[in-house]
Amino acid sequence: xxxxxxxxxxxxxxxxxxxxxxxxxxxxxxxxxxxxxxxxxxxxxxxxxxxxxxxxxxxxxxxxxxxxxxxxxxxxxxxxxxxxxxxxxxxxxxxxxxxxxxxxxxxxxxxxxxxxxxxxxxxxxxxxxxxxxxxxxxxxxxxxxxxxxxxxxxxxxxxxxxxxxxxxxxxxxxxxxxxxxxxxxxxxxxxxxxxxxxxxxx
Amino acid sequence: xxxxxxxxxxxxxxxxxxxxxxxxxxxxxxxxxxxxxxxxxxxxxxxxxxxxxxxxxxxxxxxxxxxxxxxxxxxxxxxxxxxxxxxxxxxxxxxxxxxxxxxxxxxxxxxxxxxxxxxxxxxxxxxxxxxxxxxxxxxxxxxxxxxxxxxxxxxxxxxxxxxxxxxxxxxxxxxxxxxxxxxxxxxxxxxxxxxxxxxxxxxxxxxxxxxxxxxxxxxxxxxxxxxxxxxxxxxxx
Numbered sequence: 001x002x003x004x005x006x007x008x009x010x011x012x013x014x015x016x017x018x019x020x021x022x023x024x025x026x027x028x029x030x031x032x033x034x035x036x037x038x039x040x041x042x043x044x045x046x047x048x049x050x051x052x053x054x055x056x057x058x059x060x061x062x063x064x065x066x067x068x069x070x071x072x073x074x075x076x077x078x079x080x081x082x083x084x085x086x087x088x089x090x091x092x093x094x095x096x097x098x099x100x101x102x103x104x105x106x107x108x109x110x111x112x113x114x115x116x117x118x119x120x121x122x123x124x125x126x127x128x129x130x131x132x133x134x135x136x137x138x139x140x141x142x143x144x145x146x147x148x149x150x151x152x153x154x155x156x157x158x159x160x161x162x163x164x165x166x167x168x169x170x171x172x173x174x175x176x177x178x179x180x181x182x183x184x185x186x187x188x189x190x191x192x193x194x195x196x197x198x199x200x201x202x
Numbered sequence: 203x204x205x206x207x208x209x210x211x212x213x214x215x216x217x218x219x220x221x222x223x224x225x226x227x228x229x230x231x232x233x234x235x236x237x238x239x240x241x242x243x244x245x246x247x248x249x250x251x252x253x254x255x256x257x258x259x260x261x262x263x264x265x266x267x268x269x270x271x272x273x274x275x276x277x278x279x280x281x282x283x284x285x286x287x288x289x290x291x292x293x294x295x296x297x298x299x300x301x302x303x304x305x306x307x308x309x310x311x312x313x314x315x316x317x318x319x320x321x322x323x324x325x326x327x328x329x330x331x332x333x334x335x336x337x338x339x340x341x342x343x344x345x346x347x348x349x350x351x352x353x354x355x356x357x358x359x360x361x362x363x364x365x366x367x368x369x370x371x372x373x374x375x376x377x378x379x380x381x382x383x384x385x386x387x388x389x390x391x392x393x394x395x396x397x398x399x400x401x402x403x404x405x406x407x408x409x410x411x412x413x414x415x416x417x418x419x420x421x422x423x424x425x426x427x428x429x430x431x432x433x434x435x436x437x438x439x
Contacts, residue, residue, distance in 0.1 A: 138227025
């Protein structure tokens with residue numbers, strides 16, 4: 001164990017600007033996850049699928065204390081006006097947002113739908129994808145990625161983000177078929193590290 | 203769909219790095235490859251929105267969640283949430299969680315041998331009002347020990363989670379208290395390397411909000427960064 005630290009403590013004033021990020025820490029479980037959180041789509045939604053996966057650290061070990069959030073359009077490419085957070089999604093409802101804490105094996109699972117592709121801000125088409133954030137103890141800020149779908153190979157082939165990546169890294173962003181849905185693992189660090197996105201540019 | 207204009211942001215992000223070895227847990231939980239800049243896409247430029255149905259009035263009073271009053275120093279924590287242009291972020295969800303006055307979290311993994319308080323859970327939430335203001339009533343959290351380094355203690359803090367208006371603006375941070383004697387040895391606080399930016403995380407004692415014979419006040423203003431989709435019509439008006 002490291003001895004200790006002695007960071008300088010000065011009297012400078014805060015500068016105006018964006019509030020910095022800090023880790024979610026180990027003790028968020030009684031505050032942030034909630035039972036209906038992993039349900040982005042209701043149980044009776046036509047085309048509802050599971051999106052499941054594991055969060056793994058740089059040693060390949062599961063991360064059992066991560067919080068995973070997703071945000072996405074619906075099957076027509078529309079974004080909901082009100083998400084709701086703590087209540088159940090109605091039978092065939094959809095709220096676009098989901099939150100799930102990982103279990104002791106680092107696993108998360110959502111019930112959602114595959115969205116339609118939505119364009120870039122300047123109008124270029126993109127392949128269907130879901131935005132994902134992962135928060136955890138030991139992560140001073142979240143990591144952000146996108147979940148694409150293996151059965152959309154034609155759309156994926158011309159997606160502006162996927163196209164710009166090294167071919168070897170593209171599969172890290174593509175969820176594969178898995179039972180009644182898709183599987184998408186998040187590898188935080190290492191040779192097969194997931195591509196993480198800089199959405200922090202201001 | 204309306205035409206979208208993506209404004210560029212005038213301020214610089216000063217977030218902590220992913221890898222800050224003084225904070226040991228970052229060593230295997232930090233990406234090793236450079237982040238990739240995605241094209242500005244509508245999924246990231248929009249985000250979940252919440253409404254009155256998501257919160258109850260009592261959710262913002264963390265002292266009202268038990269049968270009696272929790273032990274500790276009652277405080278009012280308030281502030282304003284703005285974007286980096288200074289515009290208020292209205293109706294955005296603010297979630298908080300914290301240790302009790304003895305520095306103990308009501309969490310099964312918290313083994314700190316300090317007492318739990320039967321009248322304190324330590325979780326709350328509220329929506330900002332039309333001016334971007336939020337307000338919580340709570341108990342001042344205690345510092346607590348952890349095992350990161352020799353004789354390691356976290357400065358007293360309240361965890362904050364905010365959504366802003368877009369996925370890009372999502373923020374999880376911690377609010378600290380002025381003059382905390384534990385800052386000098388805390389690698390989480392000091393992982394924000396710019397000392398002026400670091401100070402943005404420290405609340406200010408606010409006597410104008412201190413309530414006579416009841417509670418002291420602290421102000422913690424929050425700025426969320428990140429681009430958002432702005433309907434063209436709004437920019438024109």
